[in-house]
Amino acid sequence: MDQIEIFKALSNKTRLQILTWLKEPEKHFPDHKISCDHNNLGVCVGHIQQKAGLTQSTISEYLSLLQRAGLVTATRMGQWTYYKRNEAAFEALSNLIASEI
Amino acid sequence: MDQIEIFKALSNKTRLQILTWLKEPEKHFPDHKISCDHNNLGVCVGHIQQKAGLTQSTISEYLSLLQRAGLVTATRMGQWTYYKRNEAAFEALSNLIASEI
DNA sequence: TTGGAATATCGGGAATTACCGATATATATT
């Protein structure tokens, strides 16, 4: 758990938005059931990219950055990569700020 | 409470160190009683700078950056400026991460 | 009121980050 990597990952408006969108995927990605997300794997890159309005390469990089920071997990299924929040990481970060930092 | 400004402020090793030092000033600045810190005002810039090992200008900027983010408060007393943690901000941030982000 | 001490601000070079377009890779379909 690299604190600085986490805080850097959170220091960007688009990435923060993505994380809050992933809190309620069914709300923010209403068409996810009929396309990417079969189970509870998360949301695929393309949907996130469309909603964010930045290029595919940028969003792909942002998502892998969030993954390296441990804030999301990625699952590859066929041609899609599904990203979902790692709630444990947020809980740990909250506790870290409340007690360590 | 500008989230991004806060996370940017926390995205630096030296600034994180300063914040943890300020959690226990008497431990990390053992000579603070006989010099700067008369009451509970915090720790003066010079002591923080010595411990951090960076230049005076850098530390001064880091401290005002932390202040702008709301993570510390500054009190000017004579020629010294004393910085101390704003614990309410950390609590608020912890809660924010636990519930909003 | 002049000099010194503590801090703040200014200007700048090197490194990092924010995005992009182009291209590569992997998978699915025909």
Added chain:
DNA sequence: AATATATATCGGTAATTCCCGATATTCCAA
């Protein structure tokens, strides 16, 4: 095998951040 789709990676420019030295400002002391 050839093509199409989804994602990842690469190379690059503009903006931001890191940290410095030099200078300005504020306050105190002689």
